[in-house]
Amino acid sequence: MSERATTAEGVRRTNLGEVLRLVHQVGPRSRAVITTETGLNRSTVSDLVLRLVTAGLVEEREPDPTRRVGRPSPVVVPSENIVAIGVNPEIDAIEIGAVALGGRVRERVRVDAAEPGIGEVVAVVADVVARWRAEALAGCRIVGAGVAVPGLVRMADGLVRLAPHLGWQDADIAAPLTEASGLPVTVGNDASLGARAERLFGAAREHEDVVYLNGGASGIGGGLILHGRLIGGVGGYAGEWGQTAASITDARDRRVEGGVLEDEVNRARLLASAGLGSADDARLAQALGAPDVQVGAEAARQRRILAATLGNAVNVLNPSMIVLGGFLGVLRQTDAQGFDDEVRRRALAASAEGLVLSSAALGADRLLIGAADAAFERLLADPLR
Structure with missing residues (x-):
């Protein structure tokens, strides 16, 4: 493949990510609005939306018929079948949520647990995800998981340096959770992820x-x-x-x-x-x-x-x-x-x-939404990965 073709494909992937991020974080919008907000030309936006539709990442729906003026373009909506898992281990429970593109919590469960260790959290999350895959999320694509930890998390690699109330120190939860669930895992501080959620969706x-x-x-x-x-x-x-x-x-x-x-x-x-x-x-x-x-x-x-x-x-x-x-x-x-x-x-x-x-x-969903949004980041950076 020529350098020019590689560069063109890289630009296309970047633009795909920009469009997907827009409808995920800002909300459904028409092709015309996407064209205005991205600065891309109309034919480029049409091609990008078609690629995202074909990949199952977005859907196009007819606009509200009561608001039609002239001939409005279809509305691009993030697919509710693209899901990330948010996890929040606390001193009294493990909370797990399935969050769709667009920030809506589709499924949620709280499992009581006293100061759960890494192994317990991994086992509980893997069990819940397996059950959801077979039942509530059957037919969905789960792109990853994010863990919101109440403690110090090293930004470079997601290592939990210290979660004192859980008794975790220099603990790796990402690798065992990936092995148990088959999902790429992102780990962050719970409050930072809560801030992310409230900034984007709250x-x-x-x-x-x-x-x-x-x-x-x-x-x-x-x-x-x-x-x-x-x-x-x-x-x-x-x-x-x-x-x-x-x-x-x-x-x-x-x-x-x-x-x-x-x-x-x-x-x-x-x-x-x-x-x-x-x-x-x-x-x-x-x-x-x-x-x-x-x-x-x-x-x-x-x-x-x-x-x-x-x-x-x-x-x-x-x-x-x-x-x-x-x-x-x-x-x-x-x-x-x-x-x-x-x-x-x-x-x-x-x-x-x-x-x-x-x-x-966002109430009680804020940490799960923030953790899931962090897990979506790989998809948003390269939607056709």
Whole structure:
């Protein structure tokens, strides 16, 4: 093959990836809109869409007949039969989701497990995927799996350097999971993947400078997006908000001498104040909304510390949006306006101008969607691989 042919094919594959990424991350659109948004000419877009249709990656559907003006072109939609698996191991359970192109969770399961090890996670995921392949996802193409780990994950190779609450250290989950499932596996920090999901499909879609904090059973993590790019730092460990010093202005609010943020703003403490041994975020929200003095006092204490921490983040990073996931979003929702005002009060007025705060729009699916989207990256980079 000549160098010119090779170059032409490389450009075609790049353009195929651009079109597929557009309909996956931004949503269904007509060929005319794709032409405008990519800057490619109409005949090129038609050829690219046809190739993607032939490969089973997208479908073309008739537009809404109630909105027809003239003769609109068909709408290009990502195929729901192209799926990636998202996995989130936590200290109390293993959550697994099958996420279609476009970000919709098709299947979801939670398997209770106490501080699961690598072997247990691999066995559970392989079993669930095998069952889905034979039943719910029969006829689908599963392109890969992504694992959202609550800990430090090395960006270069996905090695879990430390997930303290799971007891994992310098642990490789990608290789054994690939061997057990037959899927290529991507591993990342759970909060960074949650930030990715909220930026692409959730509350932060219209924002390019975002601070995201995730509150889970094992603590607090975070993600940072600047100028539309997820910032990982030199090794991929950026965003460990839970390990920063807690911002406490009243000594009476401190519960752990010298404690970090996740020692003070803590899901287990909220559950204990409500007399709950365990509960999902929906039930926790109900408990925090009840007129209970002890629960209200603990929630208010944690909100004060969290608001002060976020005020510092606003001063340092000047984001346009802060998104709170998991129990942190629940804390905010007990009085969203009051909490948002307190964060702005804690920050410099200029830095907080135009600041928007939000609870995670994707709810309990955010980490599974983020992990699956990372697994889609190989396909989006080269759709005809």
